[in-house]
Amino acid sequence: MDVVEDALSGHVRSRAGFVTEAARHLMEAGGKRFRPLLVLLAAETGDHPASSEVVTAACVVELTHLASLYHDDVMDEAALRRGAESANARWDNHVAILTGDFLFSKSSELTAELGPDAVRIQAQTFTKLVEGQILETVAPGQDEDPLAHYLDVVAGKTGSLIATAARYGARFGGASREVEEALTAYGEIVGSAFQLSDDILDIASDSVDSGKTPGTDLREGVPTLPVLMAQQSTDPDDARLLELLSGDLTDDDRHAEALDLLRKHPAIDEARAYVVARAQEAKGLLEAVPQGPVREALEAFADIVATRSA
Template sequence: MTSLGVAFADDALEARVSHGVDLVEEHLARVIDSDEQFITEAAAHLLNAGGKRFRPMLVLVCAEFGDPTHPDVVPAGTAVELTHLATLYHDDVMDEADIRRGAESANSRWDNSLAILVGDYLFAHASEVVSTLGPEAVGVQARTFARLVKGQIRETIGPRDGEDPLAHYLSVVADKTGSLIATSAQFGATMGRAPDDVVAALTEFGERIGVAFQLSDDILDVASESSDSGKTPGTDLREGVPTLPVILVQRSTDPADAELVRLLSGPITDDVDVSRALDALRAHPAMDEARAVVQAEADAARALLAKLPDTPARVALRAICDTLATRLS
């Protein structure tokens, strides 16, 4: 497992991708630089807090199915990471978060208005970078942005009357997380000038693997004894966020689950109640059901790889699918 979070069986591929990520880092720093010192500082706040750069990495791996040295590949990686960073600034405002990537969130360090404006600044620069990649890329970026916003709106308002909460949640995850990872794969393949059928397969792969990783985070928020998911276990319960295991429990009609369903009906503010809820969820069959949902997404993503040429890049993408099983074991 490398610092990029992917097991590369091929040293040459790993070296190329690592070098590409370094070039993306340099491009990111140049793009967010401003003649206004505060803007540069605020825009670099989360950038400098770290992250695995999974989306740029995926751009670079998917470009391997064409020409990974094409000059459009690195800007594409920069654009998706700028878009991702922008969503983090906005998400922290929506979630009233204090910590992001182990550092003080921008809204906590400054205020909500500035965090929103910095997110807008990053979105604008992402669009500027994408504009250099051609009109088709601009269209993809616009549709991705629309899905990101739609997912956030639908999460905020919740399911409509009569709408299945699980179906609603899965569609929100697809929009909020799957869409940008799908675009990362699509941009990599497209900017590398891969064949159209390869671009289509990689785009669907990205969407499915993005959904699977988000759902696996839902499970880790309950199952982990430490901060394996990047946050304190039970965070979603404290915030009243209805994630996959919780929704599956709430569908139960078993009288034995009535007390747990009641406990999960809203934010849990008491630490003792959080511990009770975590213990009950960890022992509940819904956890295995949730793992099965994640496994089904990972299996569907892995099946798409059969459509691709047998190369070290395909092996690396298969390793991403395998990582999901490792996370949840």
């Protein structure tokens, strides 16, 4: 990870000082480096996990993720990201959008170094990621299950890139095709679980824990797992919460009341149980990986995703 971190610092450098400053802004704010870490873990299933291609692939997925954060924050009008000012709050939307574009282009340059097949995989991943982002802005159809619609959004917006992280790690680490396919499926499930954990943290944590403003999705009217589960309630005692969730939550008082009621609602525990079950499903896919420390690490990785508190 130290090698990847050093490489990332170089890859976000521009000939223009201001562009470098803007591109480094979120990277230097921290982050879990979840995606490059998974690349490195998946590469351990192969014969040459320390190859330069593995490091390049780890940078590709992290730069793609970082780029998407700049765009996400513009869409969400977020003021905080990773405990720091978002780029759009520090500068403006134009800078944030173009910085995201710059990082996407740097990611594409690196992907080209990995060969045409990697370019194809990255293009397909990016298509899924953007489709998920677009679908998030569209209400489900009249006959469509809102929860199923949302899980499709999560699979595209988050699961797709994390699946590619696992695929890249296995492929460029020299794993067998069977292991690569198993880890890709594992990555998509773990990736979705990661986003669903974020949904829970968005409700349950304060800004000190999460580094983000609590209830951002709630305020923006974006339905997430705990909200969708709460909306399935038929309990008369939930009438006030359901009323709030169906209305405008941009008002600070209504937003605070809805957040408080959600934090006390059984939907939070139901959402946590769902995420844990998804992690167990992902771990079941690791049978293709030989028993040993690498498989144990991947199993622990899934567990941490499901139960994280920050």
